[in-house]
Amino acid sequence: MTHSHGPGSIACREIFERLSEYLDAELPPDLCERIELHMAGCAPCEEFLESLRRTVRLVAEVDAPTMPAELHEAVKQAYARLLAPPHP
Amino acid sequence: MSRAVSDAELLDRIRSDDPASFDEFVRRYGDRIYGFGLRMCGEREDARDVVQETLIKAFESLKTLHEPRALRSWLYRVASNACLMKRRKGKFEPKRELSLEELMPAGPESAVFEVPDSASPSPEARAELGETRAKVREAIRTLPPGYRIVLLLRDIEQLTTHEVAEALALPETTIKMRLHRARLEVRRYLEHGPRAAAEGAS
Numbered sequence: 215m216t217h218s219h220g221p222g223s224i225a226c227r228e229i230f231e232r233l234s235e236y237l238d239a240e241l242p243p244d245l246c247e248r249i250e251l252h253m254a255g256c257a258p259c260e261e262f263l264e265s266l267r268r269t270v271r272l273v274a275e276v277d278a279p280t281m282p283a284e285l286h287e288a289v290k291q292a293y294a295r296l297l298a299p300p301h302p
Numbered sequence: 303m304s305r306a307v308s309d310a311e312l313l314d315r316i317r318s319d320d321p322a323s324f325d326e327f328v329r330r331y332g333d334r335i336y337g338f339g340l341r342m343c344g345e346r347e348d349a350r351d352v353v354q355e356t357l358i359k360a361f362e363s364l365k366t367l368h369e370p371r372a373l374r375s376w377l378y379r380v381a382s383n384a385c386l387m388k389r390r391k392g393k394f395e396p397k398r399e400l401s402l403e404e405l406m407p408a409g410p411e412s413a414v415f416e417v418p419d420s421a422s423p424s425p426e427a428r429a430e431l432g433e434t435r436a437k438v439r440e441a442i443r444t445l446p447p448g449y450r451i452v453l454l455l456r457d458i459e460q461l462t463t464h465e466v467a468e469a470l471a472l473p474e475t476t477i478k479m480r481l482h483r484a485r486l487e488v489r490r491y492l493e494h495g496p497r498a499a500a501e502g503a504s
Contacts, residue, residue: 230406234482240463262407268417269489272438273457275420281336281353289328289354296358 225252226259233266310370317365327361334459335381341442341454342385352388356381375468378455382469389447398446405486415493434492441491445484452477453484 229252235241236249253260312330315323332353339352360380367376407415418427418434442450455466456477463481467474 227406231402231482234485235478238463240478258407265415265417266485266489268419268421269438269492270457270485272417272420272434273442273453273485273488274460276435276439276442276458278333279337279340281332285336285350285353286328286332288350289332289357290325292354293324293358293361 226256229253229256229259230262233263234270236263237267237270309373313364313367313370313373316361324361327364328357331377332357335377338378338381338454338459339385341458342382342447342451343388344443348385348388352381352384355384359384372468374459374461375465378459378461378465379469379471382451382455385451386447397448400446400449400483400487402483402486405483405490417489417492437492437495438488440496441488444491444496445487449480449484449487452480453488456481457485 229249232241232245232249236246241249253263308330312323312326316327335356336349336353339349339356340346343349343352356377360377363380364373364376367373418431420431420434423431442453445453451470452466455461455469456463461469463474463477466472466477470477
């Protein structure tokens with residue numbers, strides 16, 4: 215690591231703040247290039263980015279709970295009651 | 303792409319008062335809203351109420367929605383409000399902010415903490431993946447609600463930044479800021495585990 219690299223350095227801090235936008239391809243091309251250039255010379259930042267990328271993937275993969283079948287029926291019945299004309 | 307077309311077709315059917323369209327609407331979005339409600343509120347009973355309130359309220363108002371692309375933003379806006387109402391009625395949960403300073407890796411050793419790769423796990427990583435997934439669920443559950451909701455909408459429900467901003471009526475810059483900190487907090491949790499109670503973890 216050189217003086218301008220590593221956690222705590224200004225260059226790394228600037229990069230650190232934009233990593234999610236970088237992963238989401240929400241940054242302008244010139245900033246992406248700057249980040250990639252930085253990563254090429256800064257192993258800790260590169261490793262951190264990879265760990266964040268894996269974290270995002272794990273979050274996206276959390277189990278999707280399914281609605282109980284009887285709830286589907288309950289929702290339909292609640293909607294039908296709403297539409298039914300009021301009793302005199 | 304296919305979702306946009308299908309949403310447009312569904313919206314057409316809803317607007318023309320097709321009697322089967324509510325059932326189709328519940329089938330398409332019920333599980334998603336239930337999962338969102340469960341992760342946001344933490345209780346099955348609350349998730350049930352969120353599903354019921356959201357699907358009925360959103361379905362009724364969709365009849366006047368002209369832009370199919372806005373369907374998901376609108377749906378999650380209604381669901382988010384239903385969750386927030388539940389929280390207000392529930393037990394007190396202190397507001398907590400995540401600061402970027404405390405989420406920065408403390409040193410090079412921390413920066414290289416290895417998160418298991420679920421896409422192509424090594425044999426060792428495969429063994430610990432189940433444990434890691436449990437930690438991820440716990441990390442999400444303990445995020446401050448304002449950050450949790452953004453993470454759920456962006457990374458699990460896969461809404462765009464623009465859609466989340468519309469759903470939560472917040473600026474896109476706020477969505478990006480909260481998303482980044484929420485992801486960093488989940489990563490921090492994987493490395494260090496739960497925060498001490500004194501730090502305000504709920």
